[in-house]
Amino acid sequence: MNGDGTSWGGLPAVSQTLYPVRNRTHPLPPVDTHMLPYGLGRSYGDSCLNHMGTLLTTDQLDRWISFDPASGVLHCEAGVSLAQILELVVPKGWFLPVTPGTRHVTLGGAIANDVHGKNHHRAGTFGRYVREIELLRSDGSRTQCSRTRNARWLRATIGGLGLTGLITTVKLQLRPIVSRNMEVEEIKMTGLKQFFDLADASDPTHEYTVAWVDCLATGAQLGRGIFFRANHSETPSSLNSDRTRSFSVPMRAPNWLLNPISIQGFNALYRNKLRTDCHLATQDYRPFFYPLDRVENWNRLYGKRGFYQHQCVVPRDGHEGAIQELLERIGRSGQASFLAVLKLFGDHPPEGLLSFPRPGVTLALDFPNRGESTLKLFRELDDVVMQAGGALYPAKDARMSSDHFRQFTPALDTFLPYVDPAFSSSFHRRVLTPS
Numbered sequence: 001m002n003g004d005g006t007s008w009g010g011l012p013a014v015s016q017t018l019y020p021v022r023n024r025t026h027p028l029p030p031v032d033t034h035m036l037p038y039g040l041g042r043s044y045g046d047s048c049l050n051h052m053g054t055l056l057t058t059d060q061l062d063r064w065i066s067f068d069p070a071s072g073v074l075h076c077e078a079g080v081s082l083a084q085i086l087e088l089v090v091p092k093g094w095f096l097p098v099t100p101g102t103r104h105v106t107l108g109g110a111i112a113n114d115v116h117g118k119n120h121h122r123a124g125t126f127g128r129y130v131r132e133i134e135l136l137r138s139d140g141s142r143t144q145c146s147r148t149r150n151a152r153w154l155r156a157t158i159g160g161l162g163l164t165g166l167i168t169t170v171k172l173q174l175r176p177i178v179s180r181n182m183e184v185e186e187i188k189m190t191g192l193k194q195f196f197d198l199a200d201a202s203d204p205t206h207e208y209t210v211a212w213v214d215c216l217a218t219g220a221q222l223g224r225g226i227f228f229r230a231n232h233s234e235t236p237s238s239l240n241s242d243r244t245r246s247f248s249v250p251m252r253a254p255n256w257l258l259n260p261i262s263i264q265g266f267n268a269l270y271r272n273k274l275r276t277d278c279h280l281a282t283q284d285y286r287p288f289f290y291p292l293d294r295v296e297n298w299n300r301l302y303g304k305r306g307f308y309q310h311q312c313v314v315p316r317d318g319h320e321g322a323i324q325e326l327l328e329r330i331g332r333s334g335q336a337s338f339l340a341v342l343k344l345f346g347d348h349p350p351e352g353l354l355s356f357p358r359p360g361v362t363l364a365l366d367f368p369n370r371g372e373s374t375l376k377l378f379r380e381l382d383d384v385v386m387q388a389g390g391a392l393y394p395a396k397d398a399r400m401s402s403d404h405f406r407q408f409t410p411a412l413d414t415f416l417p418y419v420d421p422a423f424s425s426s427f428h429r430r431v432l433t434p435s
């Protein structure tokens, strides 16, 4: 776990002071420093970092307050992680309403980035299920925010990148389940058109959909990969059993380990793991939602130079459009992405003023840091996203320009008055300083 003041991509290096928040009544430090809440550092870039400032670490802000097994409303401190919640509530027949691709994130982090999951087309984002939060500001004030009390503060804090204050406690609405199993279908995709056809056909029938794309494929094979769709099993079964094992990457790998040739090999193996065009399986929820959590510290595979993630959303324009162009440019660049994930977002309006998810298609890519050649490719991808009227995800970003951020964030001026004057982040200063 990297609850230690670093970010998941290992970029950039920063110097900051850690200030542990020991429980929900703990005061904030004096206002002679700029401060930022910190969860488990699962954001990839600098939105969870505060160079030359103070990080309010929340690993000790992890107490349960109450859980109502009849309504599924959980009340706890904001440093509790999604993994801890699942351990408590799955045996009682409840599940997270929305979950990102790792369970090692805190409630505070999930709210501050208004995270999305494979069910966005049905459920929208995490923030939609937040019933109430307590917000602690640098002047010592504590405000209860819900849809009926201080609703504007709730809207600014959902997706608010930790800048409106420290969330100390959260009331979250969970969803019921009768089994910890998922009914999963994996379907070989021959290209981008098939992705859109499958996503459209699956939206009404499957709660969870997502696709892995082989981004080294070009020409007629552009967009080939595997489409995953799933529902919670409706066959009642034990909610307790868990045989999922994980292992850990012990140290940073050499920088050359993930290169186009090794990634090509991985992609071929991964694509060919499906012996038939369509594979049906009943599996535990953990390997379905959190395949990467099985390899603890997998980010170390990228070596000391770290890696960048590029996640965008572009409006759906009726055909493959901008997504095709993004994949073509990546193919031409010869730079390989180890993880390339496509997902159709639903039409839910943004839950928070700065929420990233909006109607359209999202593409997420990881690239080893190869210096200027990686940054040049990213600038090209940014231009495609901008021309398509899309946006980049701040939780995954370590280098978007100030101009781009402003264009991707239509409600920025409405949001800024809610920023706590003593709160700031490396991301915040970078994107709000004109380039």
Ligand SMILES: Cc1cc2nc3c(=O)[nH]c(=O)nc-3n(C[C@H](O)[C@H](O)[C@H](O)COP(=O)(O)OP(=O)(O)OC[C@H]3O[C@@H](n4cnc5c(N)ncnc54)[C@H](O)[C@@H]3O)c2cc1C
Pocket (backbone or CB within 6 Å): 008, 036, 037, 038, 039, 040, 041, 042, 043, 044, 047, 048, 058, 078, 079, 099, 100, 101, 102, 104, 105, 106, 107, 108, 109, 110, 112, 113, 114, 115, 116, 117, 118, 160, 161, 162, 163, 165, 166, 167, 168, 292, 395, 425
């Ligand atoms: C393998 C992997 C898969 C992922 N998959 C997805 C995905 O599918 N969908 C998705 O949306 N994201 C995804 N993410 C990103 C991740 O969900 C977000 O970055 C999340 O916000 C990280 O939470 P954290 O607790 O680690 O917070 P941090 O990364 O430490 O902080 C994130 C933000 O939350 C703020 N914050 C933290 N705690 C508080 C608090 N108590 N009060 C106020 N603000 C606070 C911080 O200031 C910062 O701005 C993934 C990340 C990884 C590593």
